[in-house]
Amino acid sequence: MASVRDNQYLDHELHVALLAVQRAAILTKSVFHNHAKGTLNKSDASPVTIGDFGAQALIISALQHNFPDDEIVAEEEAKDLRGEKGQEVRETVWNLVSQTRLENKEYEETLGGSVKSADAMLDLIDKGDSQGGGKGRIWAIDPIDGTKGFLRGGQYAVCLALMIDGDVKVGVLGCPNLPISDSEPLTEGIGKDASDEEGKFGVVFAAKEGYGAVSCPLSKRGDLKMDEINMKPLENVADATFCESVEAGHSSQGDAAAIAKKLGITKPSVRMDSQAKYGSIARGAGDLYLRLPVRADYVEKIWDHAAGELIVREAGGMVTDSEGNRLNFKLGRTLKENKGVIAAPKNVHGKVIEVVKEVLGAKQ
Numbered sequence: 001m002a003s004v005r006d007n008q009y010l011d012h013e014l015h016v017a018l019l020a021v022q023r024a025a026i027l028t029k030s031v032f033h034n035h036a037k038g039t040l041n042k043s044d045a046s047p048v049t050i051g052d053f054g055a056q057a058l059i060i061s062a063l064q065h066n067f068p069d070d071e072i073v074a075e076e077e078a079k080d081l082r083g084e085k086g087q088e089v090r091e092t093v094w095n096l097v098s099q100t101r102l103e104n105k106e107y108e109e110t111l112g113g114s115v116k117s118a119d120a121m122l123d124l125i126d127k128g129d130s131q132g133g134g135k136g137r138i139w140a141i142d143p144i145d146g147t148k149g150f151l152r153g154g155q156y157a158v159c160l161a162l163m164i165d166g167d168v169k170v171g172v173l174g175c176p177n178l179p180i181s182d183s184e185p186l187t188e189g190i191g192k193d194a195s196d197e198e199g200k201f202g203v204v205f206a207a208k209e210g211y212g213a214v215s216c217p218l219s220k221r222g223d224l225k226m227d228e229i230n231m232k233p234l235e236n237v238a239d240a241t242f243c244e245s246v247e248a249g250h251s252s253q254g255d256a257a258a259i260a261k262k263l264g265i266t267k268p269s270v271r272m273d274s275q276a277k278y279g280s281i282a283r284g285a286g287d288l289y290l291r292l293p294v295r296a297d298y299v300e301k302i303w304d305h306a307a308g309e310l311i312v313r314e315a316g317g318m319v320t321d322s323e324g325n326r327l328n329f330k331l332g333r334t335l336k337e338n339k340g341v342i343a344a345p346k347n348v349h350g351k352v353i354e355v356v357k358e359v360l361g362a363k364q
């Protein structure tokens, strides 16, 4: 198979996305270790931190520099950082954004260098307000996915995807707290080699549609030494390790346990925040990702899935909703046609969906 690296189609996009995610991950890592996280509560009562704002500003700055005509759907907005009320948080975020750069100067130039001012930073954050849809080039950004994990010291991911006419073409996930090595077992917390070592920390996963998936250590320089990754072959679904959200409010852990039992799975679930779940199964550290609706009225957001979905598919897996339908990224900022997410190796995906339908159907 052609690899992510050996074809020029969308190569600049992939390169910029990889560098932008690495730079943003340097910022989030520094917040994770050195700062009060400056948590605010959003209107839906979910948290957002200075790390989320700073990472979004840096990623959008890099995209605007390289692809000024592209649209951007990003999770956060700058409203709470504006005016007198927002001054303190704004200044903290600005400090972070103005100080964070890749150590490799050439790479930093590729990203367009620093943001010019605090006001420019706020405007960049608000450039992520596209309504999305099925036409043209649209980037989806989740600057910190798994904010609750980030606050708890668990897993989180910096997520960036490019959609063209509603199809995900490029996906990048920076996971600063996952083990660097693809052969480490599935982990809930910080991997033993995830700490700084020659400027390396955690892992970045990437995929380009039709060209496979890769992983590479995150590094302060922005170096890109990529290895191909693949889902682990799984002959018997009963032997699977499955992962799910740490947050019971995001995915029904009771339904997942019932599904696992019916599939004959005996290993306990690995609970992990964020799209690190997609990256982990794509590199064969686990087999299944089950995300089962808790509330009928919740609609999944495109930035929570776009990058991870492509990475799992390109690593040889299949990703659908709980009814077996592909995720539809063409409908705006949300996946309004889909409920839940089931990611699995292709050969067992049908069996898993059958059991998911039985278990969810029996509740109605």
Ligand SMILES: Nc1ncnc2c1ncn2[C@@H]1O[C@H](COP(=O)(O)O)[C@@H](OP(=O)(O)O)[C@H]1O
Residues within 6 Å of the ligand: 046, 075, 142, 144, 145, 146, 147, 148, 149, 244, 245, 246, 247, 249, 250, 251, 272, 273, 274, 275, 294, 295, 298, 301, 304
């Ligand atoms: N009721 C709900 N059901 C499913 N997902 C939810 C949810 N409420 C919030 N989320 C999403 O779950 C994401 C985290 O997923 P996970 O549980 O896999 O770590 C959050 O992303 P953010 O942390 O970017 O806000 C948020 O968008």
Ligand SMILES: [Mg+2]
Residues within 6 Å of the ligand: 046, 047, 075, 147
């Ligand atoms: Mg959020």
Ligand SMILES: [Mg+2]
Residues within 6 Å of the ligand: 142, 144, 145, 146, 303, 304
């Ligand atoms: Mg998210």
Ligand SMILES: [Mg+2]
Residues within 6 Å of the ligand: 052, 075, 142, 143, 144, 145, 146, 147
């Ligand atoms: Mg987020």
